[in-house]
Every structure is written in C-alpha cells, then in structure tokens.
Amino acid sequence: xxxxxxxxxxxxxxxxxxxxxxxxxxxxxxxxxxxxxxxxxxxxxxxxxxxxxxxxxxxxxxxxxxxxxxxxxxxxxxxxxxxxxxxxxxxxxxxxxxxxxxxxxxxxxxxxxxxxxxxxxxxxxxxxxxxxxxxxxxxxxxxxxxxxxxxxxxxxxxxxxxxxxxxxxxxxxxxxxxxxxxxxxxxxxxxxxxxxxxxxxxxxxxxxxxxxxxxxxxxxxxxxxxxxxxxxxxxxxxxxxxxxxxxxxxxxxxxxxxxxxxxxxxxxxxxxxxxxxxxxxxxxxxxxxxxxxxxxxxx
Numbered sequence: 001x002x003x004x005x006x007x008x009x010x011x012x013x014x015x016x017x018x019x020x021x022x023x024x025x026x027x028x029x030x031x032x033x034x035x036x037x038x039x040x041x042x043x044x045x046x047x048x049x050x051x052x053x054x055x056x057x058x059x060x061x062x063x064x065x066x067x068x069x070x071x072x073x074x075x076x077x078x079x080x081x082x083x084x085x086x087x088x089x090x091x092x093x094x095x096x097x098x099x100x101x102x103x104x105x106x107x108x109x110x111x112x113x114x115x116x117x118x119x120x121x122x123x124x125x126x127x128x129x130x131x132x133x134x135x136x137x138x139x140x141x142x143x144x145x146x147x148x149x150x151x152x153x154x155x156x157x158x159x160x161x162x163x164x165x166x167x168x169x170x171x172x173x174x175x176x177x178x179x180x181x182x183x184x185x186x187x188x189x190x191x192x193x194x195x196x197x198x199x200x201x202x203x204x205x206x207x208x209x210x211x212x213x214x215x216x217x218x219x220x221x222x223x224x225x226x227x228x229x230x231x232x233x234x235x236x237x238x239x240x241x242x243x244x245x246x247x248x249x250x251x252x253x254x255x256x257x258x259x260x261x262x263x264x265x266x267x268x269x270x271x272x273x274x275x276x277x278x279x280x281x282x283x284x285x286x287x288x289x290x291x292x293x294x295x296x297x298x299x
Contacts (some may be wrong), residue, residue, distance in 0.1 A: 009092055037113055086119045137239075241267070245274075
C-alpha cells in the first residue's frame with residue numbers, strides 16, 4: 001500500500017483537509033470509498049477511520065478521508081452543521097474522488113459514521129451513481145434523537161432546560177452576538193455523572209475531536225432527518241449499529257433501512273464507536289466485504 005497523501009478539497013469556498021489512501025501499485029480506474037466522520041470529530045473519527053481506510057486500500061480501493069467544515073483545521077472550528085452545510089461537503093468529496101486518475105468514477109461507495117452516516121443517507125437519493133452507502137451508529141431523526149438523549153439522562157425537565165438555553169442563544173444570535181460555546185461532554189451531549197470523567201478522557205485522548213461546540217450546532221442537528229428520504233435511495237444501503245450504543249439507540253437502524261436495497265445489522269457488544277469495540281475487526285471485515293460486493297471488486 002502506498003503512503004497516504006495529504007491534501008485538500010474546496011467546498012463552497014472552504015478548504016477541507018483530506019487524506020487519500022491508495023492500493024499498492026494502484027492501476028487506473030480503481031473503485032473508491034469516501035469516509036464521512038461524525039459530529040465533533042475529524043477525518044480520523046477518533047481513531048476509527050485510519051485502520052478502516054488501510055484495510056479498504058489493501059482490498060483494492062482508493063479511500064478518501066476528509067474533514068467536514070467546522071473541525072479543528074477549519075477557519076471556524078466548532079461550527080459543524082450536519083444538516084445545513086455537510087451535505088455540500090460530502091457531495092464535493094464525492095466529486096473530488098471521482099476526479100482522481102486512479103479512480104473509476106462509476107464505482108464509488110460512501111461510508112459515514114454517526115452524523116456523517118446520517119448526512120450520507122440524506123444525500124443518497126441525489127447520488128444514484130453511487131455503488132452503495134453504509135452508515136455506522138447514525139441517528140435517523142436529529143430532533144427525536146437529541147430529545148431522547150437528553151430525556152434519558154436528565155429527564156423531561158432537563159430537555160426543557162436545554163431547549164430554553166437554545167431559545168435564549170437563538171435570540172442573542174439575532175442581535176449579531178456569537179453563539180455561546182459549551183463543553184461537548186455534559187453540556188452539549190448529556191452524560192451521566194458517573195460516565196463524565198471517562199467521556200472527557202476519551203475526548204482528550206483524541207486530539208482531532210472538538211471539546212466545545214456552539215449551541216447553534218444543536219439547532220442545526222434538529223433539522224437532520226435522513227429517515228424522510230431513506231426509502232428514495234435506489235442504491236444498496238448497509239445500516240450498521242452497535243447493540244450497546246447508548247448515545248444513539250439501536251432502534252434508529254430500522255428507521256434508516258427502508259429502501260428496496262437496504263438492510264440493517266445490529267452487532268452485539270458494540271458501542272457507539274463501532275470500530276473501537278470488542279468486535280471492531282468483525283465490523284471492518286463486514287464493511288470491506290460489503291464494499292467489495294457492491295463495487296464489483298474482482299469481477
């Protein structure tokens with residue numbers, strides 16, 4: 001496998017950092033995979049995407065990892081808008097990888113993690129030339145997911161309190177004031193008191209992750225609704241979810257696998273970060289074999 005190449009692509013005037021992995025001695029017209037990360041993350045996806053990209057490259061794929069706008073390397077760190085802006089970035093990434101000399105533009109697959117998977121499914125019906133879309137631990141409806149998460153951790157009153165904070169921040173933004181930044185762990189994403197220290201340590205140990213987000217990001221998340229278009233996707237869809245995911249509950253998977261060529265797989269023992277759990281290698285194996293199948297590798 002050739003060393004990965006660092007670069008950038010431009011989406012709506014924003015330079016987004018990229019890492020491209022190539023098969024060893026790659027011929028022209030290889031199939032390709034685009035990897036889309038989740039909220040508060042970057043192209044490393046908390047250590048999950050590099051090993052997945054390497055395995056896919058070993059299997060004959062060109063693999064593009066890229067930063068959605070709003071990450072640490074962007075001009076506006078923290079302002080990550082999966083519903084309003086990330087669809088444009090993903091489509092730019094798909095166009096970018098299709099333009100590479102080493103890539104067969106007709107054999108491109110997209111794999112997205114968490115909110116990145118939701119975005120991939122949101123634009124799936126606009127990209128009928130894709131060979132397939134896979135999502136990992138992705139919410140089907142941002143508003144339902146966020147309310148459910150806050151309610152499970154802090155009860156209905158906790159959700160009402162957070163909504164009040166959002167409303168106040170929204171009013172302040174109408175005056176030109178900046179959105180208030182809050183800690184990712186505990187203030188943006190609710191975390192039980194006995195899990196807060198472990199969650200904060202996970203964020204610290206992954207330097208590509210954001211430890212703060214503006215409250216404006218929550219307003220955008222409430223608009224993310226891939227389930228409303230999932231049945232219009234005409235390409236193969238693989239929806240993967242961990243049975244032990246407490247951030248995005250496994251029930252979301254069935255809500256996303258509604259197309260004629262869609263299937264949902266809930267993997268036992270796996271947490272939200274599916275490639276880091278005890279069966280992470282099994283998940284990678286499944287993704288590689290599915291990608292090879294839908295992209296007709298070796299045929």
